[in-house]
Amino acid sequence: MAFAAIFGASSSGANEVGVVKVEGTRAPDGTWRFDVTLHHADEGWDHYADLWQIETPDGQVLGERVLAHPHVNEQPFTRSLSGVRIPDTLDQVIVRARDSVHGYGLRVVYPLPE
DSSP states (O other): OEEEEEEEEEOSSTTOOEEEEEEEEEOTTSOEEEEEEEEOOOOBTTBOEEEEEEEOTTSOEEEEEEOOSOOTTSOSEEEEEEEEOOOTTOSEEEEEEEETTTEEOOOEEEEOOO
């Protein structure tokens, strides 16, 4: 079962990367797939959204998707990450995105669907 949460352009300041939408789906093997939509004013190789992560509420990184190139003409954009193992004790995760100039933006809470 998938659950999507739409956040708008959640960011902590001008030109920082924002998490717009997160959709999580639990696979039959118990791992998770996340589809994360980001918005950022990518300017090219010197300033672009370069990564997003799935974390526990206390900051342990459970998975990360490296973004290999700028998305200047593709905003917002969505990328996926499969095979994320989440402890059964968690009912939410944190999604954070990073850009190559400002670093990490706001921590976005994503409630895991049951």
